[in-house]
Amino acid sequence: MGNKQTVEKTVVENSTSNKGKQVKFQEINNSSSFFTKSLLSLNSQRSTYSVSRPWSRVSRKRWKESTLTLPYDSSKTAWPVSQLESYFLPVFPIDSRPHEQKYKVIEEIARGAFGKVFKVLSEESGGNIYALKVLSKSKIIKENAIQQVKEEVQIQSACGHHTFIVSSPCHWQSRKKLYIVTEFISGGELHNFLEEYALPKVLIKLYIAQIALAIDFLHNAGVIYRDLKPENILLDARGDIKLVDFGLSKWLTYGGKTSTLCGTPRYMAPEIFHLQPYGHSCDWWSLGVIACRMITSKYPTSFPVKENESPGNLPEDVELTPSEKDLLLRLLDVDPSRRLHSLRTLQTIAFYKGYNFEDVKNKKLKPNDLLQEFSPQKKQIEENFETF
Template identity: 55%
Template sequence: MGSEKPKNSTLRLLTFSFLRKNHEFSVASLASKFSARSFGSSRTFRSTSSTSRPWSRVSRRIWKDSTLENSYQCIKTAWPVPIIEALFLPEFKIDLTKKHNFEVINVISRGAFGKVYRVMNNDSQEYFALKVLSKSKVLRDNYVSQVKDEVKIQSMCGHHPFIISSPQYWQDRRKLFIVSPYVEGGDLFDLSEKYGALPEELVKIYVAELGSALDFLHNAGVIYRDLKAENILLDSDGHVVLIDFGLSKWLKYGNRTNTLCGTLQYMAPEIFFLNGYGHAVDWWALGTLTVYLLTTKQRRLPVHDS
């Protein structure tokens, strides 16, 4: 019996050497294998060092070179970004320092989710409009998809001469930032309030330019849904610039939607009565706007007579 122990010990040593030589039995190899597979699922995942890793799993932290050269770095886990940041990706890239590139001059306007500032770029000395939105307020009103659509529509359609562009947009931990060109001529509402009814020849120009912008949006698969005097700015040459795409939506031409939104005075009946509507509601709003510019009178709603 006493001679069996050395034999067993020798056998175990030989077995261990064989496994290590032929199967690369090591802590690093085990970690590499298990890091590529979930214990609770048969679905495989790329390791944390993969350059093609999805954005939803990428950490904001950048690993140091010394970490990447470590042979055991494969057992490290890149934590996902916080949910309040992941919800706005990939449209709003995470940048904690870009806001410092702009100097705030004054507040232009205030809205339900934040403020719009007139700012100056510290490098180019150019003026821009910077919309700053509170993430908590956007989430409270379930407005995430709308704000993501807003920046995508402006960035993709902003090359039209009568549509505002959005060259930069990003997020930090608490805010969303949207940069647009600063349009200095004021809006049509202020113009009408100051001068009253506008000349018909001038209104024709405004309506033609707005019609060009709406037709462009519709052909791009966008319904605007908030055409009103307050959302139309005038540039330094007197041309219109359509702004504020917060209620806009991707909608294939000919399709219909049924969301109740917009401004009552400019709202088409099919929106108000929830009958389902398409791009034609923007043309209704343009007609209502035309009457206002020519007469300074707002459309009378049925509720005014009740």
């Protein structure tokens, strides 16, 4: 491609004689005699790529998915895409513009294993505030996490429209970085909230229901979350929960099994520790740990090592109502086949007797309103929602 030459080729095949092919070339620019002799060689086989067609000059910005997947299109010559970029195509489209041209960085709000998260302002969308995750490709490749990152954005893009799941409007890549934009949630982590306040029972019931609705939606969509914990649950200005960070999530058909050892140990289901195949019920165990933390202000004790042992892992010296104890024992059953693992079952137990899940789904119950009636710490907690 370094030498600019234009060659016109005419091919005429003689099917009635054994003289072979007659070839006529008109050379416009004969600056390279070696190149011309190569084209005039009659002994060489005809290339499957027609030299009469000009080379496709497709910029990286206009790279199409068909070029990567269709054998015919992949044979076209294009401006080179580096190997570092091709690893993340076609999930992450290429955009070499600096992210500062799209978003104004306000402040850094978090750091992770692969990069940083910034609070940013988008002037193109009318001044909306977003969270921008900037990830290092080299670190992702080093940790063999390419597929993991791809599935993260695919799952969040597909499921982010749910009421209690953070949405992700766009994502792209430059030569060395990946960029994932999500909605910005101002209330902070549920973890920090639980460390500071003892929540009223009515708010605990609402939060468990909101988390259960999010989990049930993911499972029905063919997704296993695998890292449910208060650190991955944010609170918006109203106090409603938003599920974030799909880094360990995986596409898994309902009823399917997987065996990867992953998650946060304190919230990890026993079947994962036992290195057994596990399914979506592991997320309901994690919900049980969170529910235990909210109801008792303590975590469950270590679960039994042997499978045939009774659960018996609730905190000692804690008074529980029969309905609370029933809820926790159902969620923290070491046998995943007996464990409560569906929204439909959750709605039928005593803890949620007479409870309207449709009001929860439609956000008719506002946490701040519940705090006004039941919590003496209303003012402090509301301030936490707004400014955390």
